[in-house]
Amino acid sequence: MMPFLYFPEDKSEYLPAIIVLIIFTILAGVAMYLFIKKSKKDEQKFNEKFDQRIKEAEDQN
Secondary structure: OOOOOOOOOOHHHHHHHHHHHHHHHHHHHHHHHHHHHHHHHHHHHHHHHHHHHHHHHHHHO
């Protein structure tokens, strides 16, 4: 009925897909960690640069 679906009888054929999935999941986690780390560093630089202006704007409100 659905020839495009393939479920192998030998379950060892799933191992390469599982290994690749694990590798990409780990790499995605590392990338997310690096993005968060960079974002926090950028936020700190922004706050150092514009801290005085932010305080002035808060005082006016």
